[in-house]
Amino acid sequence: MSGKRNSSFVKTTSAITVSILCIMIISGCKTKKPVIEPEIASSEEALYRQGEKYIKKDPERARLYFRQVIDSFPKGFYAQQAQLAIADSYFQKGDEANMILASSEYREFIKYYGFSPSAPYAQYQVAMTYYKKILSPGRDQAKTQLAVEEFKRVLTNYPTSEEAKQAQEKILGCEERLAAHAFQIGRHYHKVGAYRAAISRLREILTAYPSFSKMDRVYFFLGASYFKGRLAPQSASYFTKLVSDYPQSKFAKKAQKFLEEIDKMRKEAEKKAPPKKKID
Numbered sequence: 001m002s003g004k005r006n007s008s009f010v011k012t013t014s015a016i017t018v019s020i021l022c023i024m025i026i027s028g029c030k031t032k033k034p035v036i037e038p039e040i041a042s043s044e045e046a047l048y049r050q051g052e053k054y055i056k057k058d059p060e061r062a063r064l065y066f067r068q069v070i071d072s073f074p075k076g077f078y079a080q081q082a083q084l085a086i087a088d089s090y091f092q093k094g095d096e097a098n099m100i101l102a103s104s105e106y107r108e109f110i111k112y113y114g115f116s117p118s119a120p121y122a123q124y125q126v127a128m129t130y131y132k133k134i135l136s137p138g139r140d141q142a143k144t145q146l147a148v149e150e151f152k153r154v155l156t157n158y159p160t161s162e163e164a165k166q167a168q169e170k171i172l173g174c175e176e177r178l179a180a181h182a183f184q185i186g187r188h189y190h191k192v193g194a195y196r197a198a199i200s201r202l203r204e205i206l207t208a209y210p211s212f213s214k215m216d217r218v219y220f221f222l223g224a225s226y227f228k229g230r231l232a233p234q235s236a237s238y239f240t241k242l243v244s245d246y247p248q249s250k251f252a253k254k255a256q257k258f259l260e261e262i263d264k265m266r267k268e269a270e271k272k273a274p275p276k277k278k279i280d
Contacts, residue, residue, distance in 0.1 A: 084121075106125045124151070137184060186205070223237075
């Protein structure tokens, strides 16, 4: 079974690799390599300006000029700008394939120019290649998780940068989406009677995403899952938290009814319990 999985993984990975290579080959073949005049070829600025000249009307040709800058003058002033220009040109296309290429180019920039003032921007843009492709909360959130990881690298590696502030805002938005995704799954488990699974998913939100905007619903379905899962005593704390912290929530009244039911069950249990023997 393991062999089949490994074989499937290798085939999938190979297919993705081939697809990316095809994209790069096709992209490279679209435009014939321009003949560069000696006076332009000998000047990094002139090469860079040629790239700027073509970037909008012929991005492939522009990239050839930018790559010439990087290859001929790797330590020059314009090499960094050329690398970013190539990455940005892929990013602006916006489709999945070009986002992969953009991410690769931004990472290349960070690898060689990690101490550049533009490094925070490059790392932020790596995160944005995932952020731009995230799906709605009801669908797979792998891209959202990857975006969070890359945004956190901005905070860790470039904490004082302007991009760090933007990354923090994006992280909050991504975590809201991840929490909404976990909530939808938890609520589904609750509806189908898989209460332990619901509890597991909903408790995850409390620890991982404490700033979730719909926490009142989390408390309610947590309490209800414990209650219907025949764990009524454990449900009381969640209903109490809901009523005290979110009194205006539409779930507060429902939670209050559950609390009344729990109290009634407690009193009935006390009546049925055998009297305690007095110790002389």
